[in-house]
Amino acid sequence: MKIPTAAGFVTLMLFCLVHAEICPLSCICKPLGEMKGWLVDCSSKGLKEVPALSVSTRKLYLQNNSMTTVRTGAFDNLHNLEEVNVSDNPWNCDCDILYLKLWLEDFSESSIANVICATPASNERKPLSQLSGNELDSCRKSLPIKCLGFFWRDLALITFVVLVLILTLCALRFSKKLAYQVTTRDNYSAVPLLRKHNLENDMSQ
Structure with a gap:
């Protein structure tokens, strides 16, 4: 009985370590099976910034949080990403939002379609996709x-x-x-x- 118990404990520890490395704190992560990647659900967690993400992330949900901007390079290592949702955040559409705008434009039109600016007043309720550098x-x-x-x-x-x-x-x-x-x-x-x-x-x- 001791050998199976020890083996099970080691397996459980390895799974926890891998899960902790892949899944950001406070997010919910699920393996995608044959797709060999992870669904990372960080929606409605009150996040103010994008958490550290694993390269194996394939689906990322960041909607309904408190993020106002995205640090430059936050998504650069997500080469396997296939789906992302960053809607329903109070985005501050100033110069610092350019990284997110350009990245979403390269990623997919549907991903940027629901991103709406909250501030400054001149850009309030404007879609991020419609803003130019002059605005x-x-x-x-x-x-x-x-x-x-x-x-x-x-x-x-x-x-x-x-x-x-x-x-x-x-x-x-x-x-x-x-x-x-x-x-x-x-x-x-x-x-x-x-x-x-x-x-x-x-x-x-």
Whole structure:
């Protein structure tokens, strides 16, 4: 009796460990049999963010929670996912919602169809699928700041290049002037010596 009991206990422990690794805390997970994946039901759990999910998740239910956004990359490892429901959440449709919008658009049109914005007021009750980048408030606000930053950076770079060119031209002009002065001075000092040499030659003749 001891061997079967021990074997059963070990099997139960292994099942619990696998289940804990696959199933997020407070969610309900069910194996899908021949599909070799899991149904992960996290609906109506009061979740404020997407929990850590296993790569073996095939069906994911996150509807009717308190999520306002999805962190970037939250769904990137779910390569086997076939169905997802994120409706009935108070989504805050600002720049941070772009990841969810783009991911759902790539995943399926039916998945994004029921995602409705709750905030900000300008996007309240609007379908996420109908929002463009210009309608996302923080994206529109941050754009002028970023453009202004690029403008000042480029202006500083152009100014630096112009100053370098001006200094280079001045240095070249100064070096040419200095070389001309040195050459002229050498020529002037050579003239008396040449005259003296010619005079000595005339006298010797």
